[in-house]
Amino acid sequence: MSGYWLVKSEPDAFSWAQQVANGVEPWTGVRNHMAKNNLKAMRLGDRAFFYHSNVGKQIVGIVEVVREAYPDPTAESGDWVCVDLKAVRPLPKPVTLADIKADPGLADLPLVRQSRLSVMPISRPHWDKLCRMGGWNL
DNA sequence: GCCAACGTTGGC
């Protein structure tokens, strides 16, 4: 059984376009314990939505976990981890935060409830729903 | 161990 996630990035710092250009990218810089625990729970082949925070505020693409958690080279302390993510494909139609908030069925998404969490799990039903909102017929 | 001060994230 595979897992589903959502990861956030400010496009000014690291964008979906850069993710696509790079292919595989280490997801570094997470400095929050809850987010770290989520990174450690990711398994090879898990999928994640790539969300642009601040600028855009929308889910723009899907990435796949191609390397499970290992020490984050950008952390001096060695207490933090990162994973490697590979661009899979863009959403035909980005799903905006406004779209998500307008849907009562998505009110309990961590994206809505814990706006500051940068790595969060997504349930299978929510994943499917968001994919449909993104333009895929499942 | 409590809590006020402060810094950061992220939406608006």
Place this chain on the structure above:
DNA sequence: GCCAACGTTGGC
């Protein structure tokens, strides 16, 4: 640019 949420730091 402002502010709410919330994690972290530091004094006691």
